Each structure stands twice: as C-alpha cells, then as structure tokens.
Amino acid sequence: DGGITQSPKYLFRKEGQNVTLSCEQNLNHDAMYWYRQDPGQGLRLIYYSQIVNDFQKGDIAEGYSVSREKKESFPLTVTSAQKNPTAFYLCASSISRAPNQPQHFGDGTRLSIL
Amino acid sequence: GENVEQHPSTLSVQEGDSAVIKCTYSDSASNYFPWYKQELGKRPQLIIDIRSNVGEKKDQRIAVTLNKTAKHFSLHITETQPEDSAVYFCAVYSGGGADGLTFGKGTHLIIQP
Numbered sequence: 745d746g747g748i749t750q751s752p753k754y755l756f757r758k759e760g761q762n763v764t765l766s767c768e769q770n771l772n773h774d775a776m777y778w779y780r781q782d783p784g785q786g787l788r789l790i791y792y793s794q795i796v797n798d799f800q801k802g803d804i805a806e807g808y809s810v811s812r813e814k815k816e817s818f819p820l821t822v823t824s825a826q827k828n829p830t831a832f833y834l835c836a837s838s839i840s841r842a843p844n845q846p847q848h849f850g851d852g853t854r855l856s857i858l
Numbered sequence: 859g860e861n862v863e864q865h866p867s868t869l870s871v872q873e874g875d876s877a878v879i880k881c882t883y884s885d886s887a888s889n890y891f892p893w894y895k896q897e898l899g900k901r902p903q904l905i906i907d908i909r910s911n912v913g914e915k916k917d918q919r920i921a922v923t924l925n926k927t928a929k930h931f932s933l934h935i936t937e938t939q940p941e942d943s944a945v946y947f948c949a950v951y952s953g954g955g956a957d958g959l960t961f962g963k964g965t966h967l968i969i970q971p
Contacts, residue, residue: 777958786864786947786961787902802958803859834901844890844909844951847959849901 747771750835750850756858757822757829765820765853767835774840776818777847780804781832790833793818822855830856860885860952864962872970877938879965881948882930890951891924891931892959897944905946906933935967943969 751766767776775794779787789802793812807826812818818837822829833853838845861884871877881891892907908915908922908931915922919938924931935942945966949959 779958779961784963786862786963787949787959788961789958792958846892846904846907848904851901 748835748837748848748850750833750853752853753851755853755855757855758858760824762821762823763855765822765833765835765855767818767820767850768816769818769837769850770816771837771839771848772815773837773848774815775838775845776812777836777838778802778808778810778818778820779834779836781834781852787834790820860888860950860960862948862950862960862962864948864965866965867963868966868968870968870970871938873938873940875938877933877935877942877967879933879946879948879967880930881932881950881962882928883950883952883960884929885950885952886926886929888929888950888952891922892949893922893933894947894949895944896947896964902947938967938969940969940971943967 748769757763777792778790781787788804790808791810793799796815799810799812809821835850836847838847864881889910893905894902895905896902906920906922908924919936921934945964947964948962
C-alpha cells in the first residue's frame with residue numbers, strides 16, 4: 745500500500761476556512777475514493793471517481809468537493825459548509841472501474857478544528 | 859441503501875483461542891465482501907475478501923464464510939496471536955447507487971496473553 749500517499753498527516757482548520765487534503769497514487773489505478781472515519785465508527789463514503797474528469801457523490805458529500813484532473817491525484821476540499829469536519833480522512837484506490845475490486849488505503853489525514 | 863451490521867463491537871479472547879466476527883447485510887444483490895484490519899492510527903489493510911459465488915475462503919489462520927440466503931458473512935481467526943489485536947471492519951459492495959463500499963462499525967479484537 746505504499747503507492748498511496750496522503751498529506752498532510754495532521755491538519756487544523758479555522759472557522760470559515762476551506763482546507764484541501766491531498767491524495768496521490770502511483771499504482772496506475774483508475775478508481776479513487778474518499779472516506780471519513782469518526783471515532784468508534786466505520787468508514788463512510790464521501791466521493792469517488794472511476795475515471796479522470798469524472799466523480800460521483802457518496803453517502804455524505806455535503807460540505808465537501810473533489811477534482812480528478814489527473815489519474816494519479818484526487819484531492820478533497822473540506823469547505824466551510826461542513827460544520828463538523830473533525831475526523832480521520834482516508835483515501836483509497838482500486839485497480840479498475842469495476843467497483844468490486846479490492847480497495848487499498850493511504851495512511852490518512854487527521855483534521856481538527858482550531 | 860445498503861445496511862451493514864457488525865457484531866460484536868468488542869471481542870476479548872485468550873491467546874491461542876479462535877475469534878469469530880459476524881456481519882449481516884440488507885441488499886440481496888451484494889456481491890463482494892472484504893474484511894479490513896486497522897491498527898490504532900493506521901490505515902485499514904485488506905486481510906481477506908470473498909465474492910458471492912464462493913461460500914468459504916481461507917488464508918492460513920484466517921477464513922471467511924458467506925451465507926447468501928441468510929445475508930451474513932463471518933470472519934474466523936484461529937490460533938490467535940497478540941499481533942491480531944486490532945479493529946476489524948467488514949464491508950459490502952452491492953453494486954447499486956454509490957460505487958463504494960458500505961462498512962460495518964468495527965470490532966475491537968483484544969488478545970489476552
């Protein structure tokens with residue numbers, strides 16, 4: 745799983761501020777995903793992308809935005825509209841557009857409010 | 859949408875004993891069932907997965923069983939070791955709607971020495 749890099753590892757957001765989390769993969773995977781993990785909870789899907797220049801909302805997309813301009817990169821922006829952004833954010837990728845392929849995760853970004 | 863229930867939330871077993879974690883799902887069209895292991899503060903790691911055309915799959919001390927009729931699948935860990943201590947998540951892909959996985963809430967497995 746060393747092929748998926750998330751940065752930064754820790755991030756702090758001020759009130760009214762947008763922040764962007766980086767996710768880069770060198771696995772040549774078509775599909776990429778963003779999940780949010782809250783303490784004691786499972787992972788919940790925010791956004792996913794099956795191909796460059798295309799992405800779809802997941803179960804909890806409100807207050808978030810993404811882009812997929814390059815195959816290797818899938819950044820997530822947490823906007824000021826997301827009122828409870830404190831969580832552990834995980835990026836994942838899978839080899840093909842077929843969604844039932846194994847997903848491999850990055851090390852995550854922990855976002856907190858100042 | 860898909861609903862995944864995972865039990866128990868915490869499981870404590872003696873080292874060397876077996877551990878079983880069970881998940882149930884709601885969508886009968888679900889066709890892919892992975893299990894992830896997550897150590898504290900680290901990424902989830904895929905440990906085993908099963909597809910709907912298979913009833914059981916084994917990999918050394920780990921096995922997964924799937925009962926499509928009852929819509930449940932289970933993770934079995936035999937001869938548990940201290941390094942098995944972690945949070946384990948089941949997940950389900952159902953194919954309809956969002957093309958991501960729906961995760962259970964996790965089981966904290968504690969291996970007692």
